[in-house]
Amino acid sequence: MTFRANIRIATSIREIDAALWDACANPAVPEVDAGDQDEPFNPFISHAFLSALEESGSVGRKTGWTPTHVIVEDEKDRILAAAPTYLKAHSMGEYVFDHAWADAYERAGLDYYPKLQVAVPFTPATGRRLLVSPEGGTEAQAALILGLRKWREETTASSIHVTFPTEAEWHALGKAGFLRRTGQQFHFVNKPYRDFDDFLSSLASRKRKMIRRERNDALAGGISIEPLTGRDIGEAHWDAFFRFYMDTGSRKWGRPYLNRRFFSEIGARLSQHILLVMAKRNGRYIAGALNLIGRDALYGRYWGAIEEHLFLHFEVCYYQAIDYAIAHRLKRVEAGAQGEHKLARGYAAVPTYSAHHIADTRFATAIDDYLARERVAIDEQLAEYAELAPFKKS
Incomplete structure (x- = not known):
């Protein structure tokens, strides 16, 4: 479809109708196999879960997680895409560590904060972060990524960090110029x-x-x-x-x-x-x-x-x-971040993903070089964990 995208910022999930948000986050799908990384219902990106965080005061300006959700609407004000987005004043509660990047910015006399975080706060669980409705398609996704970039410019944030997206989103963000990072967790696979x-x-x-x-x-x-x-x-x-x-x-x-x-x-x-x-x-x-x-x-x-x-x-x-x-x-149990001890108890090492847009091109180049080497190290670590898996050898 072709539409004229309108980008707006919602400073609270309360500003967004729950049914309209969930139509993007967890659209109704047939009871079919959707693949390991495309969860048909993910509770963390639901309006209910994000509302609970805001209504309880667990996130908000005082916590350093200021909601600024990026919304894509068509000319009839229908929501076609959304991203759970927060203006961050620190790097806590993210589980993808960028403290060294922040330190390097500070030593160079620059401000790393605020930054934009596209994530579910305090939740290192893989799931969709570019919440595109079935009607929106690739055009709405592109508009959403563009909206994130424009919002970063308006807020003068140093960077955009999309943490624990699906692998498909990771590739899409990479094609859009984001730096790609990998990590690893331990999941039980049924x-x-x-x-x-x-x-x-x-x-x-x-x-x-x-x-x-x-x-x-x-x-x-x-x-x-x-x-x-x-x-x-x-x-x-x-x-x-x-x-x-x-x-x-x-x-x-x-x-x-x-x-x-x-x-x-x-x-x-x-x-x-x-x-x-x-x-x-x-x-x-x-x-x-x-x-x-x-x-x-x-x-x-x-x-x-x-x-x-x-x-x-x-x-x-x-x-x-x-x-x-x-x-x-x-299909699986995701047991959260860290914990090599999970391996011996039947949990397998699997990759996780994040994508990062760094506004300063000098830092972006240096970080990109680091991430390329880090991805190789993660791949080697995953291969080593596979060899150490407790399952019977075929």
Whole structure:
């Protein structure tokens, strides 16, 4: 189609009708295989999830994540494309690290901040970032990328960073002149397996025995596991989970990003897309893990505990997620950033992507050279992890 694109900026997701946003973010599609990287429903880019972040105050000007969502409309004011975009005053909560780039800018006497971040805040999960409606097509995508560039110029931001897009978007952004970066995560890939024992049978004997021992030891001392979803999750569960989240978050990165209200907001808006795995001992909850459910994937997001028990983290975060994915015929479990220990527990190393537009051509050239070498190193690392996978050798 041919249209005259109009670019506008929404300073809050509230300015955008939920149905119109979701028609771009998660358009209704037939129940067909859409491929590993093209998730038919991704909860993180839904209007509900992004609204929960804003309404709770977890993102906003005071947090350094100022919403400036870029919208493409046609001449009839119909939304054809959108990008969840934030004007950033720091580089926290992104999981694609550019601190060295910011330091180099500062040493050169330049301002790296503000920058534009096209992302789901605090969420290192792959998904669409250029949210183009089925009617918009490639023209709307091109208009959206152009709109991002123009918005960067208007804000005098140093750069644009599109983090955790799909591989197809990564290539499209590369063709549009963005610098391309790769990373890696560990995902469980469902073959599919009949059940957890069928999954175990695919592993080498030593790893199979290790996982069985860990699952048994995790539940020693009278610990029980409660997987909860939908209406089974109440405010008392969120109260307990928030204590876990705050305890772990404070020790891990100093200042947890999410507040208590956020969890109530997603509980109200996305309850059917939440799996809350809670561990209980002597009548009280002692640990838990929050997962979001897509149509094809389970996304592990947050874990916390107020008691230390051997292997409980593995059980609540990894093995329960595998159990759920197999039982519900999900294609994969994305277990978040980092963690080589996931490899031995049946999670495979997979590439992740980001794309970057650096306005200063001198820095862009230097960063492009670095990224080319980094991509080679990531490829080598992925190959090494494949050799170390715990599965039986064919």
